[in-house]
Amino acid sequence: MRNGGDLVVETVTALGVSHVFGIPGQNALGLFDAIRRSDLRFISSRVENNSAFGADGYSRVTGEVGVLFLSTGPGALTALGALQEAYATGVPLLVIASQVPRSGLGLRRGMLHQLDDQKASAVNVTKSVATVREASEIPSLLADAYALAQSAPAGPVWVEIPQDVLLDPVENGYVPPVPTLSPVVTQRAPRAELVDAAAAQLNSADRPVILAGGGVRRSPGGPAALVALAEKIGAPVVSTVGGKGAIPFEHPLSAASWIEDRYTTELLEGADVLLAVGTAMGEVTSNYFTFAPRGQLIHIDAEARVLEANHRALALHADAATALSALAEKVDARDTSAGVAAAATLRKSVEDRLATQNVDVELTLMSDLRAAVPGGTHTFWDMTIAGYWAWSAWDPRGGAFHSAQGAGGLGFAFPAALAAAIATGERTFAVSGDGGAMYSIAELATARQHDAKVTWLIVDDGGYGILREYMTATFGAATATELARPDFAALAASFGIAAHTATLESVGEIIAGTFDTDGPAVVVLPALLRMFAPTHL
Secondary structure, three states: OOEHHHHHHHHHHHOOOOEEEEOOOHHHHHHHHHHOOOOOEEEEOOOHHHHHHHHHHHHHHHOOOEEEEEOOOHHHHHOHHHHHHHHHHOOOEEEEEEEOOHHHOOOOOOOOOOOOOHHHHOHHHOOOEEEOOOHHHHHHHHHHHHHHHHOOOOOEEEEEEEHHHHHOEOOOOOOOOOOOOOOOOOOOOOOHHHHHHHHHHHHOOOOEEEEEOHHHHHOOOHHHHHHHHHHHHOOOEEEOOOOOOOOOOOOOOEOOOOOOOHHHHHHHHHOOEEEEEOOOOOOOOOOOOOOOOOOEEEEEEOOHHHOOOOOOOEEEEOOHHHHHHHHHHHOOOOOOHHHHHHHHHHHHHHHHHHHOOOOHHHHHHHHHHHHHOOOOOOEEEOOOHHHHHHHHHOOOOOOOEEEOOOOOOOOOHHHHHHHHHHHHOOOEEEEEEHHHHHHHOOHHHHHHHOOOOEEEEEEEOOEOHHHHHHHHHHHOOOOOOEOOOOOHHHHHHHOOOEEEEOOOOOHHHHHHHHOOOOOOEEEEEEOOOOOOOOOOO
């Protein structure tokens, strides 16, 4: 006879789910046992936080909801750091966590893995939390959660199910089999009077500029709507880190994404009308809160709390693509030459500034990596010096750029990239430092088990390099940043993974070579990199 676990699996299958991430646990065994009676493909990581990063990476490359199965207590809590990244970045996830039996909910009975209030732990990193009390609730509750995860602003949704609900039989007469489900996903449209007001401001502008954030990339049709509006009003477009790729770098109106350079800040400040879409204009985007707009600001975002959080604006609470398309219908077409010139001038100014700094090694490395990685490749970057360079310097070239800049935690790149490789069947590229690599090193086993076509570059500088640099600049010396670490190449080889040790001169050629192979590959680059000089101090 079916049980609650079968009903969960039926429901997610009816929603169109094909892949599930997680790690089995005692309270969740009824759920995991049901997987073997289904067509779901289960990807078992070695640490729950990495399972969540995997579901995140899967969602980013497929556009689908990433689904995560967690066990009670320690398993569920271990995933919270990665869920913060998904929540901050707007990645839709359906998190299904087990719970102790209903007889223990809210009590302190000493049950294994028991928490006083498990779902309360997830409140700060999810859009909503809920607990199933009866098996009959499962189909509707999961369908609603699945739709909510995708509805703007997208993000993780948490549903927990007690152990006895997962194990108890479910009679067909009370809960029939679930064949198909069609959740209703809502995308908020802008109010008409606000569109009219924004269009009037753009029509009167002499120096319009667009700031495109991650909300543009995540919005279905967002990049195309952005380019159409920019071309119509002749506005240069600056991309945030999350918005990188919303407009191709080769587009004449693209001012690229050197968001931490003062020249970019000055272009944004100098606009008489600045249209900021899908961005909170937070710490990094604002060049560490030095950005102070002098003209009129129009702010579009799907999350109401983001609007005017940092600057007064004409605020449109709306999905990015919907709002941009509505504006394009209302604005006047104009010549693009001034916008093209402004974008080109900005990019040349940044290039000239970098030429005065001692960063030839880093510029060459980024150039060599870009040449080695084929266009269209999904790339994943940890919080590491090479990743910080990529925030500004990396041209996605038809692929998608993914980083952990939302929450800023370590260990994102490799588990997200290997999940993306499993999802697409194409090779992905991940970059970590040696410090961040140790957060996800156990997933070498996962990559080998699933034969994921992922290339992992580990830049080994013997410590937390970016923190070393920050502390030295601030305090004159670094503390607690130096790390013992394994022989990464030998460790990867012990899993049967192709492993290489590179130099700055050979790393590009070695990386390029991995794209002609099957299965996972690890490339270790011993190198001490440095950041470009900050312009916000």
